[in-house]
Structure formats: structure tokens, C-alpha cells
Amino acid sequence: MNLFKIISELEKVDPEVMDRLTHRRSALSALGDISKKMALAAAPIAIGSAFNKAMGQNNLTSVNDVLNYALLLERLEYAFYDQALKATTLTAPLTGVARTAIETIRAHELAHVTLLTSALGSAAAPAPANFNFGTAFATYQSFLTFAQAFEDLGVRAYKGQATTIKTAGNPNNVLQTALQIHSVEARHAAHIRYMRRGATAGNQTTIMPWIVNAEANGAPAPVYGAGNPAATFPAENNIMQGGLTLTTGIGATYDPADVSAAFDEGLDNTTVTNIARSTVTF
């Protein structure tokens, strides 16, 4: 892990990053609570979340901003599945119905790219030259772990923009279209999570199609963590809605695991983008 490389990457995105962090060490000290059990792959992301404490929040104001943000995420997802289906490391394990499922998901991501590009017209941002997913395709298990992270992150990203679109007046039914993509991403996420239960994926039979507490199942923890502000974008283990603690506040006692699983939480665009940039080079 090269922290300075990460900071320089962040500087490309946000030239003022060093002004926001008075000292590079403040990013490191913010990482003091990282569990030793955390997968090494997640460490750069944890740094991303440390930066978020200084910079995260939704700062997209126009519908075109939201659509270009969605387009970048969809391009990333399409590239991820396209590279996976072409990766020689996955040729053997990714077969039969598993391959068909990933092909279906890839087709959906491509359709989303096409739809968003078409909606944006001349306002569409140029595509990044390349997405480098590092060692994501090393094993079938690592591929599915990343897939879960990207799908769950995608669901959170779309959800986090719903009020922005609504406030912008929902031109051309953009809100409905965004939610029709949002629910497709959730279907993908549920299926990928279920694939991880399979023998070749490591027999991880505790993984459910829905998000229990903020369990990451080996995916980067910040994908399930709080955004900024945390009051607006709580972590996935959130048990409060509308100011109510649902485990005890609605007439009966409910298990926090069930309450957290019954609601998916949104995430601000800065947090989402930082998580993506911490995992993928583009």
C-alpha cells in the first residue's frame, strides 16, 4: 500500500486535497481504528474513507451531473464484468449458469451505459481510457467479492441521488428511470451474493441476498459504512428511520439484524467515488 501514491491520485481528482488535510499524517491517524482482520485489499479504501471525513457529501446539483456520475459507475461495472468474462484466470470456474448470469449482468450494465449516454447526448462525459481492477480477477472468489462490492455500492449510489433528482424537478421521468436501474442493480447484488454460497466460490453459506448489519463478507468495509454526513447517509447497520429506533420504537421488539436488512441505505457521491477510485485505477 503506497499512501503517497493514493494521495497523489486524490490530488488529481481534488487539487485541494492537501489543503483539506492539514498534514498527511492526519489521514493516517484517522485510520487508527481499522481492524487488523480487515482484508489488505480494503486498506486503500479505508484511506479513502478517512479522506471522506474531510470531503464527502453529495455535491451534484443538476440532473446531468447525476447522470454523468451514474454513467461513470455503469462504465466501471461494464468494464469489470467484461474483463472478468475475458480473464483467463476465470475461464475454468466461470462456466455454465454462472457464466450465463455474469453475461446477463454485463448486458444490463452495457444497456445502462447506452441509455445514460443517449440521455446525456452532447453533455456525456468522455469515458476513461481504461479501468484497472488490479488483482480482482485472480480467483473466482475474489471476482465475486468485488462484484458484490460494486453491485451493493451501485445500489447505494443510485439511492443517494433520489432526492437530488426529485428536487431538480424529475425532468423526463429521470427519477423513475434511475429507480428502474437501481432495482436491477439490487437484483444483481442479490444474485452475486447467492453465487458466493456455491462450492467453487468458497461455500460461504452465511451470505444472504440482502445486507445484514454492515457485514462486508470480505468486500471493502467502507462499501457498507457511513457516508457524509453520516446522519443523512448512515452505515448499512442503521436501525433508525425517520428518527425512530425501529428495533424498539414501533410497537414490538425486532432484531437489529432484521431491521438493518429490511432497509438499504444511500451513499453520497463523494464517498462512492472515493471508494471506487481506491479500488480501481481509471
Next chain:
Amino acid sequence: MSDSAFSFLGRTLRRRSFLRVAGATAASSALVLAGCGSDDTETPTPTTPGTLTFSNDNLGLLNYVYLLEQLEAAFYQKVVSSFPLDFTAADRAAFIDLRDHEVIHRETLKFALGSNAYDANAGTNALVFNFTSLALTSRNEVYAAARTLEDVGVAAYNGVAKLLQVAPDGSHLTYLKLLVKLASVEARHAAFVRDQVQASSFADADVVTATGVLAGLDIVKTPVEVTALIAKYVPVTLVATSLPTI
């Protein structure tokens, strides 16, 4: 409740204004749905056919979603109370989860609506859903029924968000945030139960458009379409034509 973001829902004085009952049995039917008033001398029975008309506002939309969650919770509760004989331990655990999620959705919406819930005063006369049209004796039948209900739920949530009417106090955004948090969980449910009926059918072309300009988009239905689909499970006539359409 007073410190809840939902608390303004209980403030309106036009309580149950969206609940209107048509026909000759109007008086008794209204009381079946709304609870018995003290001046009521009749003894209405829950089987009296009534009409539930959703109002042309955000409360009407929320009651519509509340009814859907009631329906889903009742379905899973029915299955959980009498599992098919060929249900595995994993099936049972999953259905208990599904039941719990839907009950939590239902109770959250009920609490949010407070006195504006269409059945706030129904007491023991709350709607009893009718699942006799569903074959529920085998694992496959139960999962297929769940697939039908969950896909309707996904379509309903995808259609309802844009209909929320802008409110000066910003409450429409509070509702929107809540609804989208539920929507993706319903989609996860739908994908899961679909996969159990048929492997890898989580996003087949019957729900996610595969070709053309709408490719990659999930199913969406209007409240009028959804209420028609669920009518057979609901013991009263649902009227969704008054709900906002844009």
C-alpha cells in the same frame, strides 16, 4: 413520536379523508374499514364488501405502499405458520427473514402514517387478505407465489416515487428517502425467490427489459395496474384512480 421525522404525518385534521365507501352498504362498510364509531348501532362484519379509495395526495400514495407491505407480510406470515413439507431448513430460515423484513416495513409505514393509516381505527376489523387463489402446498408453488408478489412490489416501488407530490415542508423528500430504502430490499427479495424457482432467473426478460430503448430497466407499474393485479387477494375494492398520476 413527537421527535420523529414522521410526526407531521399525524398532524393533519383530514383524517381518513381518503377512505370513501361507495354503494348501498356505505355506512357499515365504512365502519368495517375505519373501526366502529360509538354511534353505530349496526354490527358490520368484515366480509361486507367495501371500497378503499386512495386519496389524491402523498398520504394516498403512502397508504397504497402500506397496503402492499401488509399484503406481503400477510403472505409470508401465512407460509411461515405452515411451511410446505418439502421446505428445507434453508428455505425456512429465508422465509422467516422475508416475513420479518415485510413486517418491519409494514409496521414502519403504519407508525409513519399514524392516524392517517387507512385502517388506523379498524381494530379487529383490519383487512384479512385472501390467498385461496394461490397453491401453497409445495416448495415450488410457494416460491412461485412469492415471485409474483415480489415482482409486483418492485414494479410498484419503481412507479410510485415520481408520483410523490412536492410539499412546501419538504416532507415528500422524507417519504422518498424511506421508499427507496425499501425498494432495493424488495428487489433483493425478488431476485432471491426467482432464483429459487428457476436458477439464474433473477433478472430475466419478463422483469428486466432485455432489448430496445428500455433495455436494462426493471419492471414498473402504476398504482392502477398494481391494484388490479392484487385485487384477488384484497377483500375490498381498491380504487387507485384518484392517486396522483404525474
